[in-house]
Amino acid sequence: MSHLRVHKDRIEVHLTPAEKSLALRADDIVVQRDDIRSATIADDPWVWVRGIRRRGTEIPLVVAVGVWKYHGGSDFVIIKGKRQAVVLELNAGEFTRIILSTNHAAALIDRLKLTDDPEPPTD
Template sequence: MASLSVHSDRLEIHLTRAERTLALRRESIVVQRENIRSVIITQDPWIWLRGIRALGSIIPLVLAAGTWKFHGGKDFVSIKRHRPAVVIDLVDEEFARVILTSQHAADLIDSLKLPA
């Protein structure tokens, strides 16, 4: 599973070697925190897929990794089976949405909350 690093100004998504290979992607994904519109946890990440696979791999309901293109842009997906996942909606970034299977989704949401 991808490892997520939350910094004061950005979120870094470091893909494993297998995920980079399946997604046909060389580098990690870096998202500026100010460009994160919303973050939610879903129990069924498959319902969040939209568009068609542009680059990457898919075994339906088992594994999806790569870029999905849709009418309004593109999404990055790295999901496995029916495990909990985090859905990150973005603005002004390379991807409109990032969907990742993560065991630490709740911790990610807590760490992304801005101090009052």
């Protein structure tokens, strides 16, 4: 399963060798945090897949890994079975949306929240 690393300025999706092979992709995915518009937990990630597969592998309701093209851009999808997924809506970059199956969806959403606290009020 791919590893997601959340940094202060970016998010890195490190694909396993099998996922790279299934997605027909050589590189990992890096998204700047400023480019993330929203993050949603999807109990049924299959309903979030839109468009047609441009590059990658799909066995419906079993696995989908790769790039899906639709009229407004491209999405990167890593869906495995019926696991929950995190859907990242993006403003800019290579993809419009990333759909990533994970066993730790809630923890991932918490880590994506901004950690910069506003200044405390002064007395």
